[in-house]
Every structure is written in C-alpha cells, then in structure tokens.
Amino acid sequence: MSSPSLVSVSHLSHYFGKGDLRQQVLADINLEILPGEIAILSGPSGSGKTTLLTLIGGLRSHQKGTLTVLGRNLKGMSESGLVNVRRRIGYIFQAHNLLQFLTAHQNVQMSLRLHPIEKSKAALQATAALEAVGLGDRLHAYPHQLSGGQKQRVAIARALACRPQLLLADEPTASLDKQSGREVVTLMQQLVRTQGCSVLMVTHDSRILDVADKIVTMEDGKLIDPTPSANAYSSETSKSSLIRG
Numbered sequence: 749m750s751s752p753s754l755v756s757v758s759h760l761s762h763y764f765g766k767g768d769l770r771q772q773v774l775a776d777i778n779l780e781i782l783p784g785e786i787a788i789l790s791g792p793s794g795s796g797k798t799t800l801l802t803l804i805g806g807l808r809s810h811q812k813g814t815l816t817v818l819g820r821n822l823k824g825m826s827e828s829g830l831v832n833v834r835r836r837i838g839y840i841f842q843a844h845n846l847l848q849f850l851t852a853h854q855n856v857q858m859s860l861r862l863h864p865i866e867k868s869k870a871a872l873q874a875t876a877a878l879e880a881v882g883l884g885d886r887l888h889a890y891p892h893q894l895s896g897g898q899k900q901r902v903a904i905a906r907a908l909a910c911r912p913q914l915l916l917a918d919e920p921t922a923s924l925d926k927q928s929g930r931e932v933v934t935l936m937q938q939l940v941r942t943q944g945c946s947v948l949m950v951t952h953d954s955r956i957l958d959v960a961d962k963i964v965t966m967e968d969g970k971l972i973d974p975t976p977s978a979n980a981y982s983s984e985t986s987k988s989s990l991i992r993g
Contacts, residue, residue, distance in 0.1 A: 752819070754914055754946045755781035755804055760813030762799060773799050775969045777813070781914075786937065786947040786959055791966035797950040798918055800966070804948065805837055805916050806830045818913055835863055838907030838945070840936075842919035844899040846891045852878060852902045853887040859906045877905035881935055897928030901935065908939055915940060917949040921956060933959050 762774040773796045781787050789797050802808045804817055806825075815822045818836050820829070846855050856874040865873070878887055881901040891899055900920060907915060917936070921929035933949075933956045940947050949960075957963060965972050 752783075753780045753816075754783055754785075754818060755779065755948065756814070756816040757800075757804070758814040760800075760803070760810055760815055762796075762803065762811050773969050774803075777971055779964065779971065781946050781948055781962075783946055784941070784944060785961045786940065786949070787962040787964060788957060788960040789948060789950045789964050789966060790952065790957075793952075795966045796969040797966050801916055801918055801948065801950050805839060806833050835910065836913045838910065838912035838915040840900075840903050840907045840915065840917040840920050842922045844891070844903045846899060846902060848891050851888045851890055852883060852894065852905075855891075855902055856906045856909050860909055863910050873909050874905075877909035878902070880908070880939060881905045895928070896924055897931060900924060900928070900932050904932065904936055904939070908943060911943055911945075913945050915945055915947045917947065917951075919951055919953075920949065921951065921953045926955060929953060929956060 757777050757779040760774060760777040761772065764771050764773055777800060779787075779800075789800065791797055799808070803810045803815060803822075806817065806822055810822065817833055820833055822830070822833070825833070846852075847858070850858065853871075853874050856877055857870050860870040860873060863870075875884075875887065878884060881904055883898060883901055883905065886894065886898065889898075891902075894902065900923075903920075907917075915936070920936070921932055924932060936947065937959045
C-alpha cells in the first residue's frame with residue numbers, strides 16, 4: 749500500500765489583483781509530493797514557482813482548487829490551524845534572513861520559540877542542528893563573520909531544528925558559488941534523509957538537479973513536461989520521475 753502524499757495539489761489556480769487588473773499566475777496545477785521525496789520545481793522567472801511554494805507553505809491563501817498539506821486541507825483554514833501546519837514546515841530562502849545582531853546559535857534558537865519547547869531543550873536542539881550542518885565551531889559567530897555558504901548552512905539548521913515533516917526551499921543556492929551550492933544541497937539531501945522529511949525546492953540552478961527524486965517544470969503558471977538532455981539525467985539519476993501538470 750502506497751504512503752499518503754505529504755502535499756496534494758489538485759486543479760489549483762491563483763490570481764493577483766482585481767477587476768481589469770486581475771492576472772492569473774497559476775493555472776490548474778496538479779502535484780503530489782510523497783514522504784521522503786525531494787522534488788525540484790524549475791522554470792523561468794515569473795512562471796509562478798514562488799507563488800506555488802508560498803501557497804503550499806500556508807503563507808498565502810489559495811483561491812481555486814484543493815490544497816492538502818500534511819493531511820490538512822488548507823482551504824478556509826483558521827489562522828490558528830495554519831499556524832499549526834506551519835510549525836511542521838521548515839522554510840529556507842535565498843536571502844538567508846538571519847538577524848544580524850544575533851549569533852548563529854541565537855538565530856536557530858529563536859526559530860524554536862514558535863514551538864512549545866523548553867528554553868534549555870531549544871538551546872540543545874539549536875546546537876545539535878548547527879553541528880549537523882558542520883558549524884559546531886561557529887555557534888557564537890555573527891552573520892557578518894560567516895561566508896555565504898555558512899550563512900545558508902545556518903538557515904538550513906534553523907529550518908531543520910524543529911524537525912519538520914516538509915522542507916520548502918526557494919532558490920537556496922542562487923547566491924552561492926558552484927562549490928558552496930553543491931555542499932549546501934548535498935547537506936540538505938543527507939539531513940532530510942536522516943530526519944525523514946520531504947523537500948520541495950524552487951531553483952534555476954541546473955547544477956543541482958541530480959539530487960531530485962522528481963523534477964517538475966513550470967512555465968506561464970502551468971506545470972509542463974520538461975525535455976531532458978542526455979547530460980541532465982544520467983544513470984545515477986534514473987530514479988528521477990517527471991510529472992505532467
């Protein structure tokens with residue numbers, strides 16, 4: 749018997765604006781993300797990738813269709829219900845969004861304040877998360893003392909410290925060089941495997957497609973079948989599947 753989807757999107761459409769200024773940004777989106785799966789959402793800028801990510805993350809209310817995340821239908825959900833769903837999701841963004849006046853450890857620990865965790869336990873979880881991403885020796889460093897790759901590692905630690913069931917990442921390697929980008933996604937891949945969560949990652953970075961179990965391409969607000977090249981999907985990534993929206 750197959751496992752239930754962590755994310756199920758059915759005939760989802762979304763619009764910005766009203767009246768004559770109303771513009772459709774997502775059209776009839778259908779998508780499933782399974783437990784333990786890493787899915788990559790690719791496509792040109794302005795195609796609706798980030799909008800879809802924010803809808804799945806409960807950061808914006810969807811308008812048409814069905815959106816079920818972690819077993820909960822988000823349509824018409826109360827704010828308290830959405831908060832409970834968000835607590836089970838980790839978020840990673842291109843701009844690390846670290847508080848400059850807090851250390852790496854304090855940045856991670858602050859994210860745990862959204863959860864019913866004792867302060868002493870939160871401190872231990874923050875330390876463990878930073879050690880897991882290879883920053884055990886940089887706990888007390890401030891953001892300006894860290895490289896771009898190290899800042900993104902702190903962002904990953906912050907997202908994973910609460911042990912989420914779903915990890916949403918928006919262009920996590922866009923500001924990183926090739927080596928740092930590869931280190932970040934490999935680390936993310938290892939951590940989500942050991943922690944048992946699923947990932948939906950928005951990216952333009954063709955260098956990291958090999959980490960995906962599923963690659964979905966979006967264009968003009970619609971999901972389409974990508975046309976893979978011989979180099980894009982080697983035998984090492986034959987497990988990757990393509991879906992039609």
